[in-house]
Amino acid sequence: xxxxxxxxxxxxxxxxxxxxxxxxxxxxxxxxxxxxxxxxxxxxxxxxxxxxxxxxxxxxxxxxxxxxxxxxxxxxxxxxxxxxxxxxxxxxxxxxxxxxxxxxxxxxxxxxxxxxxxxxxxxxxxxxxxxxxxxxxxxxxxxxxxxxxxxxxxxxxxxxxxxxxxxxxxxxxxxxxxxxxxxxxxxxxxxxxxxxxx
Amino acid sequence: xxxxxxxxxxxxxxxxxxxxxxxxxxxxxxxxxxxxxxxxxxxxxxxxxxxxxxxxxxxxxxxxxxxxxxxxxxxxxxxxxxxxx
Numbered sequence: 001x002x003x004x005x006x007x008x009x010x011x012x013x014x015x016x017x018x019x020x021x022x023x024x025x026x027x028x029x030x031x032x033x034x035x036x037x038x039x040x041x042x043x044x045x046x047x048x049x050x051x052x053x054x055x056x057x058x059x060x061x062x063x064x065x066x067x068x069x070x071x072x073x074x075x076x077x078x079x080x081x082x083x084x085x086x087x088x089x090x091x092x093x094x095x096x097x098x099x100x101x102x103x104x105x106x107x108x109x110x111x112x113x114x115x116x117x118x119x120x121x122x123x124x125x126x127x128x129x130x131x132x133x134x135x136x137x138x139x140x141x142x143x144x145x146x147x148x149x150x151x152x153x154x155x156x157x158x159x160x161x162x163x164x165x166x167x168x169x170x171x172x173x174x175x176x177x178x179x180x181x182x183x184x185x186x187x188x189x190x191x192x193x194x195x196x197x198x
Numbered sequence: 199x200x201x202x203x204x205x206x207x208x209x210x211x212x213x214x215x216x217x218x219x220x221x222x223x224x225x226x227x228x229x230x231x232x233x234x235x236x237x238x239x240x241x242x243x244x245x246x247x248x249x250x251x252x253x254x255x256x257x258x259x260x261x262x263x264x265x266x267x268x269x270x271x272x273x274x275x276x277x278x279x280x281x282x283x
Contacts, residue, residue, distance in 0.1 A: 091218075091235030101245075111237065140237035142214035177214075177239040177246075197209070 089113040093140040095122040097133045097189065098178075104131045111140045113197075120155075121192040130185045133159075137178040141197045155179050155193030159186040199223050201232065205258050213242050213271050215262050217254055243272040 004015050095109040109122030118141050124133075136157075157179075179191060206218040219236040222229040240250045240262070247270060251259050 089235060091237055093237055139239050141209065141216045142239040142241060177241055 087113070087115050091140065093120070093122075094138045095191075096137045097124055097131070098135045098137055099132045099183070100134065104133060109138070109140075109191075113141065116144075116197050117194055118197055119192075119194045122190070124186065124189040126188050127186065130187050132183060132185050133181065133189055134183040135178050135180045136189075136191050139177040139179070139195075141177075141195075143176050144196045154195065155181075155191060157181040157189060157191045159184065159189040202229070205255065207258060207261050208237075210262060210265055212266065215240050215242075215250075217258060241272050242266045243270050243274045245274045246270075246272070 006013050006015060090110070090112045093109045093111055095107045096103045097105040097107070105124055105127060107122055107124055109120055111121075112119045118139075120139065122136065179193075181189075181191070200223070202222045202224070204220045204222060206220070207215060208218050209216045216237055216239045219238075220231055221233050222231055224230070238253070240246045240254075247263075247266070250262060254262075
């Protein structure tokens with residue numbers, strides 16, 4: 001029984017079902033026979049009409065994906081699984097290097113969010129004149145309120161200061177978007193760390 | 199080619215919010231993002247509310263304040279308590 005015809009180069013072959021022999025074979029078809037494209041059904045099985053290969057692939061991902069739909073899956077079990085396990089986002093945040101409440105310098109920080117954990121980094125760059133900095137604000141997400149322990153963030157700040165070059169453990173109050181690093185004079189200041197949200 | 203800026207009010211609670219800013223161009227009817235995501239958090243404190251109004255467009259401010267109401271729920275930290283490094 002012929003299952004389908006395929007074309008390799010300029011030659012057309014008929015695929016034959018040889019179930020009794022536990023085999024299939026391709027038979028060359030003489031030139032001049034009608035040629036039709038191969039279609040697949042929703043389960044990816046060749047069928048005389050209805051679906052293209054792309055349709056069959058899309059149907060294999062989620063039955064909610066319509067033919068020609070290029071959007072991501074936005075509902076159903078696949079979406080729920082991705083939202084729960086694979087939530088990932090990266091981007092930038094507007095860091096402000098402050099002293100007291102006064103902005104001394106701004107820079108663009110980077111963040112990566114995986115699930116409900118956020119990893120951040122920012123560098124002040126080289127400041128031609130040493131500046132006194134006691135906090136960095138502008139975090140992309142607020143730090144989670146973990147009362148009563150109040151521990152949900154870990155930051156390190158490393159500065160090239162006039163007086164020391166120590167690494168500092170920085171802290172952020174709960175329900176905040178600001179990291180406090182302790183008052184010091186810096187020529188450069190980098191901050192990196194992670195915290196929990198929601 | 200026009201660049202559209204989309205603002206998303208995300209993770210809005212009575213105490214905090216994170217505003218996601220994305221830029222798009224439209225190619226053959228399909229929006230394509232250009233550049234990176236950009237986020238900033240705001241806290242429902244006196245200072246946070248002021249920052250929100252200074253940095254975000256009116257429709258974003260209105261939607262956030264509709265949940266936050268008229269009264270801050272978070273106190274801005276005192277300077278003496280802040281310097282923990």
